[in-house]
Amino acid sequence: MTAKRILVVDDEAKMRRILELSLKSMGHDVEQASDGQEALAILETGSFDLVLTDLRMPRLDGIGLLRALREADNDIPVIVMTAYGTIETAVAAMKVGAADYVIRPFEMETIEMAVTRALTMQVVQRENRFLKEEVSRGWGDFVGTSKPMQDLYDLLKQVAPTRSSIFIVGETGTGKELVARAIHVASGRSGLFVPINCAAIPAELLESELFGHVKGAFTGALRDRIGKCELASGGTLFLDEITEMPVGLQAKLLRVLQEGVIEKVGGNTATPVDLRVVAATNRDPQQSVDAGLLRRDLYFRLNVVRVDVPLLRDRHGDIPLLVDYFIHKYSIELSRTPPRMSADALAILESYAWPGNVRELENLIERAMVLCRGDLITVAHLPAGLGPAPAVPTTGAADVDAKAAPNKSDSLSLRLHVDELERHLIDEALKRAGGSKAAAARLLQISERALWYKIKRLGMAERA
Template sequence: MTTKRILVVDNEAKMRRILELSLKAMGHEVAQAADGQEALGMIDAGAFDLVLTDLRMPRLDGIGLLTALRDADNDVPVIVMTAYGTIETAVAAMKVGAADYIIRPFEMETIEMAVTRALTMQVVQRENRFLKEEVSRGWGDFIGTSAPMQALYDLLRQAAPARSSIFIVGETGTGKELVARAVHVASGRRGLFVPINCAAIPAELLESELFGHVKGAFTGAVRDRIGKCELASGGTLFLDEITEMPAPLQAKLLRVLQEGVIEKVGGNAATPVDLRVVAATNRDPQQSVDAGVLRRDLYFRLNVVRVDVPLLRDRRGDIPLLVDYFVHKYALELSRPAPTLSPEALAVLEAYPWPGNVRELENLVERAMVLCRGDTITVDHLPAELAPSRTVAVSVPPSPTSPPVDTDDLALRPHIDELERRLIVQALEKAGQNKSAAARLLEISERALWYKIKRHGLS
């Protein structure tokens, strides 16, 4: 990471000096302020990349400093430190916009990890802001800067403004509805975004849900009802799991798309509609067509622009960003400080194949947040089914320079640590000590690699 300007704010001169030395050892430029009021003057005089502030100080405390910065529309990341930690103050700090919250006494490694994380997230947030500006009201809910996600942004940027139908393909949990909503927002269409899950509604009711019905059309139809197609007129109709729609209804939908009119169930009056249709499936659409599950002519009508949503296992570099987002999300819901993620736990998450994709990751983070009572999520807070991804050391032969495995000591952790250390050394050698290239060889994020290098004493 390049040199950053960091402002340390604390009324204790000794603590300011300790933090200054530690941050300078990380390669950063450091300035000091004795309280929030002095810090505001220094920030007005020159930009900083990060502020590290104590909570309790004379004149202006940490929360006051943070509030003043946000009121002035200054988004510099702020890490709050305090020896008087409570859930209430932590939540207050996070709600005002703190990047992290650290309770004293702390190890300097905790500060270093928090600083690295905050500076990394600052870069990511700036990149995401740039992407959002490029697409007008673009992809604010997306999290990810990996190459697959950049390709997705590029495709949506081109396809969203058009009226053409879009066919979204992706495994369960990849965020197909999120993509559809982003298309609608960036399209500029003034109408509603109306989703309908074709697999969640019984076949006999789906036609009424789509096209509406008139009073008396069937038993229980006690009044006229507007359908999803009419509701979405002028906006976007999202047909999730389109391959689950019954074949006869597919034919009626095709007619609506071709003629731009609907007829309510039990009625005979044609109602014009202006629809932009986005369809989605977790199946292979071509196989569904070949199997007769999806009408070929409807598929051609919907598949004007195909969007393949990246699998989480194909964008592992985004996992730290996603985890950080979900940790802070559930920290607010649980009214507690956001814990950090141990390097070992991050390595496990990055190695797991994620059959349930981002949805599975979110559920896992929520579970870890409930189980974690301290300030760090460790491997012990992860589900047991992730354990196999940590046992690969058993089948990997030791290198000639490593000590033989003591078969009387079968504890996994020491052997996994030794294997991890050797693999990192080999990757760095192969990459010519280039950290980014080595991280790609190891299929982990560069941030995770830096943590591991420090942990194993390889720096």
């Protein structure tokens, strides 16, 4: 983390000096104030990233300082320190907008962890505000600033304004429909965005859903009906799970795309349509063509531009942003104050493989919000057994020898063997990184916070 400007507010000069030395050892720039009034004067002279304040002080106390900042629409994170560790003071501080609450006396490690957590969450909230501003400009509910997501944004900005057909490929839960909606919004087309899930509609009804039907075309056709293609004329037709569409119907769809006209089921009148088609699948498109699930000519027609949606396990750095986004989303739905997530719980989420991608994360946060009654989501609110999925290393496999598995036991416990493998890999990464946790985390392709969590869980603190 880069150096931040921190204001320490305490009426005890000795405590201010101790905190200043500790925070400077973390690489931060520190200024001091003896009470809330002096702090407000200093804050008016420049920009700060964090305020660390005592609760009980003369003239203006910590709660008063917090209120003054929030009334001035200043959202700077504030950590409150107090020797009066009652529930009432904690609740009062949090209600006014404290980022954290530390009871005195405390270990300096506690303060350092609280500072790191508050500064990290500040970055997350700032990035989330930026993304929400992007949403208001018409880019949909995208959340993520990682390299894979930046590449996706750049590609969408290029292709959205064109009339070209787009083929979206991504695992279940990655947000393929979200991408399609963003393409439509950014395209400038005045018509509707009309989605249709080809896997959710029985094959015998799908043709009518797409093209519509006339009264009496089949049993139950009691009136004329407009199909999705006609509804999407002038806009965008989104064909989700295109490989589940019957091959015979794919031929009719290809004709519509080539000729720009549709005929309703049971009718004989051609209706012109102006379609921009976006298709999607969670399968490998070429394998679907080879298996006869997708017509080759239709695939070529749809695959003018291919968009691959990043997997969540390939952008773990976006997880804090997504967690914050979903916590606030479900706080609104549940009409409650947004809770925070503990560092241990977030570290587990950052190290998990996410086979269900963003949809799985959203469901997990919704569940945690329902179970959490307080203001902190902890490991206890996460599903049992949640953790990093064991995987065989794709490189350096020869380095993982007998040291990576328990030699003195015939146990078949997967957890035991995985723990030993993790210890070995963490040891090796720390050696290669010269003891640097940040560099070791990069070698292991996990966040530094996740590495700290693993070191603590595996009992490696004395070695690290």
